[in-house]
Amino acid sequence: MEKTVVSLRHVHKTIKKHAIIKDLSFEVREGEVYGFLGPNGSGKTTTIRMMTGLISMTSGDIEICGHSIRTEREKALEHIGAIVENPELYEYMTGMQNLKHFANMAATTIEPVRIQEIIKLVELQDAIHKKVKTYSLGMKQRLGIAQALLHRPKVLILDEPTNGLDPAGIRQLRDYLQYLAKEEGIAVLVSSHLLSEIELMCDRVVIIQNGQFVREYALKEQQDEILTVMIEVDRPDDALHFVEGKIEKNMIVVRSSREHIPHLVKKLVMQDILIYGVTVKNKSLEEEFLLLTEGSTMQ
């Protein structure tokens, strides 16, 4: 079991007599990308602001690497790198000038070699001497992540990092966050109001609504879990002679364990049925999230 690096315990936040966060508890482990999912206005930013020490909590506690934000604030915050809302970048300066500026402002000494290392890590070598105003949104985000990682934090917190990114940018971000988590052992927390994006990026996800914990899911399928598998084929009617399922448009929808999926595909191929795509859905998460957000302001 990986080490817990972020721990929220019974956190409450009341603003002007309104209970915004109610008894919220969850944990983020070393080396995982953890999704923080909830409809607009459910309290994600408020929680992240408490985790990063920007606002206080009314009761409960948040521990980062074993240090309480309440009683050991500086020690706790030392381990956090975060982008809350937009990254703070100077557009008229180059990427390198931005990084050097932030390195100078940091509480700990940041060696030039660390700056070089981080530029490589976020793959900005080619553009680092160009002015930030010429950067794409994805590049600005990578520079923001570089800034947040300069001081080697154990936890990286990103509030709605996919906002405004195109699908290619989202894919790139996912690859990077997975790299940071798996190769560098960083605990990454990403908030979003879009299940589709969280599903692509995260190992586990917590859903909140109205400031309250709803449920936590592991997104990596368990070996024995029964999944919904959608197979796009040229002849759906024929396909159903060989596997058990139902037809939806040009897809056949089959319930199967992960282990059994290759056998399904093999059976169809042996009957000369052409397969154009296989999609695996974690149906329970999708259903729960849809139910939860019905009638809300979700996109």
Ligand SMILES: Nc1ncnc2c1ncn2[C@@H]1O[C@H](COP(=O)(O)OP(=O)(O)OP(=O)(O)O)[C@@H](O)[C@H]1O
């Ligand atoms: N300073 C404040 N004063 C009054 N209400 C606030 C304040 N900050 C947040 N709220 C309210 O708390 C609730 C949660 O807001 P928050 O911004 O944390 O949600 P969110 O999940 O991040 O939403 P979004 O996805 O839209 O950013 C909202 O109803 C918001 O209006």
